[in-house]
Amino acid sequence: MPTFFAILAVGFFLGMRHAADPDHVIAVTTIVTRSKKVANAAIVGAVWGLGHTLTIVAVGAFIILFSIVVPPRIGLAMELAVGLMLVLLGVMNLAGMRDQVKETLARAATANGDVHSHVHAHGDYVHTHAHGHSASTHTHSIERTPVVVLDRWLKGVAGYRWIRPLLVGVVHGLAGSAAVALLVLAAIPNPRWAVAYLFVFGGGTIAGMMVITIAIASGLAWAGARSAWLARRMAVVSGVISVVFGLFIAYHIGWVQGLFTANPQWTPR
Numbered sequence: 262m263p264t265f266f267a268i269l270a271v272g273f274f275l276g277m278r279h280a281a282d283p284d285h286v287i288a289v290t291t292i293v294t295r296s297k298k299v300a301n302a303a304i305v306g307a308v309w310g311l312g313h314t315l316t317i318v319a320v321g322a323f324i325i326l327f328s329i330v331v332p333p334r335i336g337l338a339m340e341l342a343v344g345l346m347l348v349l350l351g352v353m354n355l356a357g358m359r360d361q362v363k364e365t366l367a368r369a370a371t372a373n374g375d376v377h378s379h380v381h382a383h384g385d386y387v388h389t390h391a392h393g394h395s396a397s398t399h400t401h402s403i404e405r406t407p408v409v410v411l412d413r414w415l416k417g418v419a420g421y422r423w424i425r426p427l428l429v430g431v432v433h434g435l436a437g438s439a440a441v442a443l444l445v446l447a448a449i450p451n452p453r454w455a456v457a458y459l460f461v462f463g464g465g466t467i468a469g470m471m472v473i474t475i476a477i478a479s480g481l482a483w484a485g486a487r488s489a490w491l492a493r494r495m496a497v498v499s500g501v502i503s504v505v506f507g508l509f510i511a512y513h514i515g516w517v518q519g520l521f522t523a524n525p526q527w528t529p530r
Contacts, residue, residue, distance in 0.1 A: 265454060272458045276465020279437075280310065280473060284343055284506065288429050289470060291350040291503045293477050294496040302478030305426045306470040312430025313437075313470075314463025320435065321442035321459045325452050331439040333527035337520040343436040344514060346429055347507030354500030 279285075289309055293302045323329060441462065442455075449455040484491045519525040
């Protein structure tokens with residue numbers, strides 16, 4: 262029995278360390294840059310970890326209990342999904358800069374003394390751009406802010422604001438579930454112990470990701486309180502890093518490890 266609890270303790274702390282993998286941190290950073298509060302960022306981390314855990318436990322338990330052999334091409338395809346997800350998240354972050362560029366051009370093109378720049382809000386959407394307080398000088402309609410658009414598209418989906426981190430966590434869990442399950446089964450021959458390890462490992466991942474997102478959000482909040490320009494640039498940097506790292510993962514899996522070649526090479530890690 263002491264050995265069993267020792268295994269669970271190791272699983273929890275390895276799950277926390279697993280949360281700090283570069284692709285995980287980059288993915289949640291692109292999501293957390295949209296959170297205005299540290300508490301919301303912590304929930305984002307927990308939801309991401311939950312999605313990750315659901316896939317790890319479901320796929321991992323299936324592999325362990327039924328002794329499934331994962332073909333290299335399938336394993337690589339699951340990891341490729343992570344790279345594509347990082348690219349998508351990065352592009353979504355960078356797309357938010359389009360309106361800022363338009364607003365900057367509008368500010369430079371107008372000589373109207375009524376036009377100025379400060380932080381203002383449309384409902385719960387808070388941002389900064391050059392505008393006047395008359396309808397003709399405002400650079401966008403109050404009905405065309407990102408929050409209003411998302412509300413209109415997804416208002417019928419309960420809890421839609423948490424769907425994105427959950428899905429990202431599921432995809433990341435899908436990529437790592439086979440590797441984790443095979444390694445656990447090699448170290449813990451007893452299937453029941455191995456499945457219990459997966460649950461504890463997932464709990465550690467949730468806890469670790471909450472700590473990481475709180476740290477990231479605290480840094481962004483500190484930067485934003487001192488410089489809105491710096492906060493926006495940090496969001497852009499996170500988007501660029503996400504796209505570049507995602508493309509690197511896709512290239513490495515597709516051609517270095519051979520997913521798109523005749524001889525794929527995949528080693529669970």
